[in-house]
Amino acid sequence: MTVQSAAQLAFDGSSVDGSLFTTVTDFARDTPWLNTPIELWTNAGLGVFAVLMLMGWWNARHRDARSMALALAAPVAVVAAFAVAEVAKKLVAEVRPCYSLPHAYHVDACPARTDYAFPSGHSTTAFAAVAALWLLDRRLSAIAAVFAVLEGFTRVYVGAHYPHDVLGAALLALPVAYLASRLMSRLATPLVAHLRTGVLHPVLTTAPAGAHSAR
Template sequence: MSDTTATVQLAKAGPEYGVGVYRDITEWAATTPDWMQSAGEIGTELGILVFVALFAVQWWRARTRDDRSMAQALLAPAAVVVVYGLSEIIKIWLHEERPCRDIPNVRTIAECPAPGDWAFPSNHSVIAAASAATLLVTWRLVAAFALPLAVLVALSRVYVGVHYLHDVAAGALLGLVLAPPAPAGRAGPRHLGRRPAATTPGTETGVGRRAPSSIPPGSRGRTPRDRVAPLTQHEEWS
């Protein structure tokens, strides 16, 4: 079964079992402190901007590195955009209504999106998971930060009341599976783009190499007559 087929089946079956979980989460969220609700509403959008900033820093670092690093720095956000576009196509195809509009008598932290802004899959989850996955294969130093951030962004969509849990699960699945292959591929040998090491004149190898001199070191600058070996005492009197 393909990932796309599994995602479609999850979308069709989702509301049948997702309503109870959604109500439990939103009812609990309504009892949380005001500061936590504000953090959830702000953080659900701010997390995406953090990933954008990480991609910008990765590109900045790649400017002084090899060609492969630059290629990965460009392919990573490009892959995220492509997967996001796919999630939009799935949204339009399936037309799953937002739970905050479809389920009566629910209290949400965030304002329910306008009609026609479908629920499945969660675009925030797609972007967060795809960003974390591509950073994992191209800049592992930030993976310990990016992966937990992606989880928080995804879960915050249910916490603020604008998605079912299966919406964010499907979005995360799409991002994790489809985004990493492009930047993970070999974009080129690492040595491309590096400046050749400086060489001392006369030490080149291959074409243009200076031929070794047959003149003894102590004889340079002397005329052929001066380089005649001195006569021995026997030769002087013979």
Template sequence: MSFPLAANEIEDVPDISIGWYRAVIGLAHDAPGWVQGLADIATEAVLLVFGALVLANLWRTRRADRRMRIFALAVPVVTVLAYAISEFTKTLVEQERPCRAVRDIVATIAECPEPGDWSLPSNHATIAAAAAVGLAVAWRRLAIVAVVIAALEGFLRVFVGVHYPHDVIAGLLLGALTATAGMSLATALASHRSVQQHS
């Protein structure tokens, strides 16, 4: 005996992601006020932290060998490229923000972005993942810290209520894949120039 499948609550949005979203913002709603305030600040501050790390790496490698300088310059390039791809993808998908689309939810920590500021993928998660992967290659001592901070940023975007979990997963994957490809090209470029110098 077969049963008809239930219709999705929101078209083109996985029901499991909606369920996780409700669970996380419910957790956020029940959190102490200071935790909510810290999360609201941290979700934006994380990007400033990555920006500072990228600048610190550029400064750190200003007198390093060519290979290290190429890696350092590649990090902001792959991060900006990942952001641009993310923004373009948003215009293709046009997924409404969960804070506007999901019914019967508690108040979110962050104010819901204006209509037309689409949800999928998360720009913040994309930028964080791209910067984290780039820094992991260019400044290996920061690898674990950078990856943990990027994952935290993804969680915070759901916690403050402006993204579904699948938005941030997509953003983290997009940022990581873009940065991996970009840093691979940087590695090839650095190796090519090294060969030229010794030939």
């Protein structure tokens, strides 16, 4: 089957919540002064989650080896969730709203037809960060949750995704990132405790050399 014929057989998600999608994009049409800031934020805003994970690592330097292992596992868990989402995209093969609803208002340019919509990759990254940070620092996770909801909204606002693409991303990313972070941190804690006594000591802890313990 050719790429073109596969794209023609792709799932049309407008039947799920197309009306809600157009309600949001009509709001985008009526708020042109927000279009550029939100279009910039929808991509640049992902940097917030990187900053929050860096803050988690920085704070973990004052805590035990398990906390540091969770901090180091967080970005890996996000990548794992994103990889699972990419597989799901190929399996579901939902075409972007700009193809299913071409007359709706779209801030974002329409991507290639084989750049599928479900689940939202941006939202997957955002909600995966929420789950990974939950195990490390509940306050940072709460902040990440606020920005994840905002990120999901912007993906619909710019016309890149349906609301169910965002919801699906959250339902996929939260358990995958949570479980991946728990597993990796459990495996890595003894190694982190050992590395804290070596040349990586300044990166992994602020405690004096020899004063480390894995919880």
